[in-house]
Amino acid sequence: MRRWLTEAQQARYAEFKRFVAENVEPFAEDWERSQQLPSELISRMSAAGFLGCSLSREYGGQGWDAVTFGLLNEAFGRASSSLTSVLTVQAMVAMALAKWGTREQKAQWLPRLAGGEVIASFALTEPGAGSALQSLTTTYAQGPRADSFLLNGSKQWITCAQVAGIFLVFGKLEQQPVACLVPRDSPGFTIEPIRELMGFRAAGLATLSFRDVEVPRTNMVGRPGFGFSHVAPVGLQFGRISTACSALGLLRGCFEESVAYAAERKIGASTVGELGMVRSLIAGMGTELQAATLLCLNACKSEDEHAAEAFENALAAKYFTSRAAVKAASDAVQIRGASGCHESSPTSRYYRCAKIMEIIEGTTQIHEQLLGKMFVGQIGVQRASGEQT
Amino acid sequence: MTQNANRNGEIKDTIKRFVTRSINIPDLGDDDDLFESGLVNSLFAVQLMTFLEKTFAIEVEADDLDIRNFRSLEAATNFVAKKNAAKAA
Numbered sequence: 001m002r003r004w005l006t007e008a009q010q011a012r013y014a015e016f017k018r019f020v021a022e023n024v025e026p027f028a029e030d031w032e033r034s035q036q037l038p039s040e041l042i043s044r045m046s047a048a049g050f051l052g053c054s055l056s057r058e059y060g061g062q063g064w065d066a067v068t069f070g071l072l073n074e075a076f077g078r079a080s081s082s083l084t085s086v087l088t089v090q091a092m093v094a095m096a097l098a099k100w101g102t103r104e105q106k107a108q109w110l111p112r113l114a115g116g117e118v119i120a121s122f123a124l125t126e127p128g129a130g131s132a133l134q135s136l137t138t139t140y141a142q143g144p145r146a147d148s149f150l151l152n153g154s155k156q157w158i159t160c161a162q163v164a165g166i167f168l169v170f171g172k173l174e175q176q177p178v179a180c181l182v183p184r185d186s187p188g189f190t191i192e193p194i195r196e197l198m199g200f201r202a203a204g205l206a207t208l209s210f211r212d213v214e215v216p217r218t219n220m221v222g223r224p225g226f227g228f229s230h231v232a233p234v235g236l237q238f239g240r241i242s243t244a245c246s247a248l249g250l251l252r253g254c255f256e257e258s259v260a261y262a263a264e265r266k267i268g269a270s271t272v273g274e275l276g277m278v279r280s281l282i283a284g285m286g287t288e289l290q291a292a293t294l295l296c297l298n299a300c301k302s303e304d305e306h307a308a309e310a311f312e313n314a315l316a317a318k319y320f321t322s323r324a325a326v327k328a329a330s331d332a333v334q335i336r337g338a339s340g341c342h343e344s345s346p347t348s349r350y351y352r353c354a355k356i357m358e359i360i361e362g363t364t365q366i367h368e369q370l371l372g373k374m375f376v377g378q379i380g381v382q383r384a385s386g387e388q389t
Numbered sequence: 390m391t392q393n394a395n396r397n398g399e400i401k402d403t404i405k406r407f408v409t410r411s412i413n414i415p416d417l418g419d420d421d422d423l424f425e426s427g428l429v430n431s432l433f434a435v436q437l438m439t440f441l442e443k444t445f446a447i448e449v450e451a452d453d454l455d456i457r458n459f460r461s462l463e464a465a466t467n468f469v470a471k472k473n474a475a476k477a478a
Contacts, residue, residue, distance in 0.1 A: 133431075306442065311435065377412050
């Protein structure tokens with residue numbers, strides 16, 4: 001991958017990997033078992049500038065490019081999908097707010113998000129609506145004061161909600177999609193932790209309930225009618241890049257663990273790695289790792305170039321890498337055999353977390369629907385105009 | 390006046406090339422509603438916005454979020470011209 005990176009990006013990637021080796025890798029399994037992340041570690045990540053790192057320096061961020069953001073998520077994803085999800089949702093809310101927030105909202109929240117003083121959560125999914133945004137039933141209505149809304153409804157599977165201080169909550173105002181910032185301590189807002197997930201167990205998921213929660217109108221991000229078409233996609237774009245790169249890190253973990261095991265584990269006089277069947281699995285894993293790396297880099301670079309195709313490139317990267325991670329995790333367990341099924345091996349955690357990568361930030365099937373429509377539409381245009389693919 | 394008309398024509402052609410590369414709408418008219426065609430995907434609105442920002446070096450801000458700015462080739466052209474004029478002022 002080095003040949004594709006600048007010297008500064010390579011140096012930061014090395015720094016991220018050092019941080020992960022020291023602060024994350026040895027403890028990741030314990031966090032999954034206890035189903036929580038240590039707040040002290042989040043503080044250390046904040047001090048290192050990792051939270052809100054894509055925000056400009058004007059707001060206390062690092063102003064890092066999307067490639068560097070991707071490398072950060074890849075390095076963390078190698079060791080802990082749960083911890084990486086903090087980077088994911090912080091970026092989703094921060095970047096949506098940086099794009100569409102008012103001057104006052106930016107001044108109030110972005111420095112706190114960049115410094116990790118506040119953790120953010122992106123509240124979109126509902127018990128009855130996931131990818132079908134038009135089916136959301138959470139509502140904003142005229143509040144008791146002229147300058148306030150009343151928020152009612154519920155959200156489910158909301159990452160980092162157990163620890164977040166501010167929520168970007170999507171709903172409808174007179175059937176128009178809107179998004180508002182809702183502080184954790186708002187009266188009528190309750191948070192119910194979700195435990196015993198198969199993976200991402202320390203990612204702090206929760207169900208949110210809003211019962212006549214009064215929200216100042218000044219907390220609205222963007223304008224009514226644009227919550228789903230413009231506000232959510234900016235956040236989801238960073239969510240997909242983050243998830244794709246996190247899955248890439250997991251995929252690298254599967255590959256590295258498998259190669260190391262295959263070289264060491266003996267069966268009689270031979271190593272496992274001398275078995276053709278194992279080599280076949282590792283060959284597939286290594287090749288998919290290379291392909292996924294390039295897709296993730298392509299997604300990040302097109303985001304840096306502010307290219308219109310950045311959205312479909314992020315979709316393609318997330319779609320391919322999450323599926324490849326599931327396959328790699330399954331094969332990594334297979335290569336290790338019984339020991340791969342035990343918590344003493346990271347492969348069992350990879351296996352549990354990889355499947356979730358295919359679901360968060362849009363399921364594989366939604367990605368297929370979106371990408372299929374884009375590709376078919378483009379081919380139709382090319383044929384109509386006689387262009388070659 | 391003629392210079393502005395020419396410039397607007399160039400803007401419109403550029404936007405049209407982007408739109409027809411993204412979605413298959415035969416004989417797209419200047420005032421055809423892009424979002425009622427049923428052919429655009431859910432990301433088209435934000436892709437169009439990103440294209441306008443990058444191509445014409447403008448920034449779409451929260452106050453610009455009005456469907457009348459993006460509904461058709463004509464609307465998007467007028468929007469870009471308005472932003473450029475504000476930038477030049």
